Amino acid sequence: MATDPPVDARTVFQAAGGAETFDRIVTRFYEGVVQDPLLRPMYPEEDMDGSRRRLSLFLQQYFGGPSTYSEERGHPRLRMRHFPFAIGQAERDAWMRHMQTAVQAERFPAALEATLMDYFDRAATFMMNR
Ligand code: HEM
Secondary structure: OOOOOOOOHHHHHHHHOOHHHHHHHHHHHHHHHOOOOOOHHHOOOOOOHHHHHHHHHHHHHHOOOOOHHHHHHOOOOHHHHHOOOOOOHHHHHHHHHHHHHHHHOOOOOHHHHHHHHHHHHHHHHHOOOO
C-alpha cells in the first residue's frame, strides 16, 4: 500500500526472512541471467556458484545481516569491481529485469519490496560505466 511507511534497509535482512530468502532471490536472479544473451557471456563461471554466493552475501550484509561478505572479499568497492564489464543502459535494464522477477516471486509486503527495488534501481544505475 502506498501509505505503508518506508522500511529501513538495515531491518530488511530479518524482515525478509534471513539468509535463506537472499539465497533464493539470488538463485532465481541467476536463473534469468544464464538465459540472457546479453548478460550470460559476462559471467565466466560454468556453474555460477561463486557469483551466487558473492551476490547473496553482499546483499545480506547490505541489508543488515552478517558481514561475511567483507570478511571474505574486503571492502565491496562494487563500482570498481564492475569496471572490467561493459555496463550500459541495456545491461543495466536486463540486470534489473531479472532482479525484479526474483524479488516479486517472494510476494513480500509492498513496503519491503519497494525498499529492495529502490536500492537495486539506484545501485544498478551507479554500476553503469558506458
Ligand atoms: C547493472 C548491471 C550489472 C551487471 C551487468 C553486473 C555484472 C557483474 C559481473 C559480470 C560480475 C562478475 C561475476 C561475479 O564475480 O559474480 C559481477 C559481480 C558482482 N556484482 Fe554485479 N552487475 C551489475 C549490477 C550489480 C548490482 C546493482 C549489484 C549490487 C546491488 C551487484 C553486485 C555484485 C557483486 C556483489 C559482485 C561480486 C563482487 C566480488 O566480490 O567480486 N552487481 N557483476
